[in-house]
Amino acid sequence: MAQATGPSRSQPATLSDVARLAGVSVATASKALNGRSQVRAETRQRVVDAAERLSFRPNQLARGLLAGRTGTVGLLTSDLEGRFSIPILMGAEDAFGAGEVAVFLCDARGDAIREQHHVRALLGRRVDGLIVVGSRTDPRPSLGRELPVPVVYAYAPSDDPEDLSIVPDSVDAGRIAVTHLLACGRTRIAHITGDPGYLAARERSEGALAALADAGLTPVEEPRFGAWSEGWGRAATALLLDRHADVDAVLCGNDQIARGVMDVLRERGRRVPEDVSVMGFDDWNVLTSGSRPPLTSVDLNLEQVGRAAAHALFSAIGGGRRSGIEALPCRVVIRGSTAPLS
Amino acid sequence: MAQATGPSRSQPATLSDVARLAGVSVATASKALNGRSQVRAETRQRVVDAAERLSFRPNQLARGLLAGRTGTVGLLTSDLEGRFSIPILMGAEDAFGAGEVAVFLCDARGDAIREQHHVRALLGRRVDGLIVVGSRTDPRPSLGRELPVPVVYAYAPSDDPEDLSIVPDSVDAGRIAVTHLLACGRTRIAHITGDPGYLAARERSEGALAALADAGLTPVEEPRFGAWSEGWGRAATALLLDRHADVDAVLCGNDQIARGVMDVLRERGRRVPEDVSVMGFDDWNVLTSGSRPPLTSVDLNLEQVGRAAAHALFSAIGGGRRSGIEALPCRVVIRGSTAPLS
DNA sequence: AAACAAACCGAAAAGGCTTTCTGAAAGCTA
């Protein structure tokens, strides 16, 4: 059988194929399939059957061309491997995927040139809107006000206050973390955190100190800024214990630092959580669940950030216009590493 | 100025806008912009200038409608949060993004119904092909042979040998891991691994045992299957040391298990790597870099899997037809947790 | 039976682009 086209090469059926098979015009076929009211029930059924037989799927390109809306959005992330892009991306995909919207994924690899390239390509495909996902909470350059479609920034806010940005509330995150430690009866609290070049580090710290101040307390020492790593957590803990042996809680800038802190506490004979409570930020499961004991952490609710961004984009496409930075609350996930003083 | 449309609402320029501004017909404008040879240089320049002035981007919908190819592909992942989808997705995005292809991302959340729904939606958008990314290496149900576009499976192979699947070579991964340990002079090697319900666990094990057998060795005890967690790593190590105190290397089924193993070795007074070498699989940076010492691990080269899948899809779209399971090599990333016996 | 309304179906245009084909102008040869 020297057949030119195998089964999997055959062109998808078009509406006129369906119409021909059903013995009606394309106009009627279209109306029948789209539930328009100007077709007899019997005719509609013939069309539906024909469409079924040919496994007809309406060509969204043609539809989009006509409607002026494509039902697609661009998701522009700056680093896919980053820990933070993914949950946001999931939330957005989730919010969109339920409906009729498809998502173009683009990874700019943190390169502004490549980002610009992707924006152009997406606009060429006539996306209805864009979500820009950053990898850290520091403000990033705006894509500009002249874009023909709405844009929502997620996690990393735009530096233009006219843009709409959805971010986790880092200050509040620090605050609720300390509130939890206070609720556990801890009063001699240390704070070991990451790179001070990150806004997230500074804001979490700010919220933590504010919550302490509200309780009439100060940390046992100045917050220790360093790196976002287990190694820094270990090193800082050694220093901390040498100077402030009476510490009863350590608030860590992220889960990796917390892992390092807990390791050294254990080695120095401190029991967690009995002697010292420890908590982190980010609630990264691979770190929180494997530790001894499992780590209490502040979840940034990133999926919710993604969903909120998607919904905001929806309403912006519909004409609703918001701007500024909207900060979403975080939540403490309590595990074994924090407990009331007995 | 009661202007109806703000700057960001204006419709994007069309080719006929460009043509009008340049004082030519749309046909000429099209030819000018696409480098066709039937336009005078001077005319072409006028068109190019006009396009520039209007920041014209050709509508890819219209183009795709005409060409029968859209320059889009669907990336169907079964769990975005999964550790393995992301690098593959990056590799694919990378391979595509360089050119003229845009990627629709869909997450089926491991649900077959939702997957089917996404496939339909993607076909409606006339994607040129599909990549299906799984979350584990066990075979998964094929999408079927009757799809109008080519499909490539990545990481999780299709259960239909007529489909093309790109996977990491798990057997070889086990083999090269043991080869590395042997090269370090280790001979009393234990194997602690994860859930035996996972093909990856069984195949890595198989490769490891084969390499040992090739060297005329057997492991110090039967491989211990359990869970993919630090907790299991710790528990299994305790059992191991009780029975085989003379072990000089532990090959772990993944990096999390390896972390648990190393923790208990340290607590039992074994030095890593001097007394016992430890290695894992997956090369998950957050785990390998934070441990003491940094963990040697087998990298599955997942980005390469993604790139290979993208390239395979390209050539399939072009008509090239391959099938079966293609296994790509892995590589050992040597860090501080393995070293030659001194 | 005539007149009218209602129900149903189809022709055609639109959306933005590419491509083919036809036509006009320019340049060349004899």
Place this chain on the structure above:
DNA sequence: TAGCTTTCAGAAAGCCTTTTCGGTTTGTTT
């Protein structure tokens, strides 16, 4: 100058769908 070839520009068709509008059929009313 007549006749030829090149070179360049435009008209129109086509891709697939939706929607408007006009036309035909059927049913209802007097």
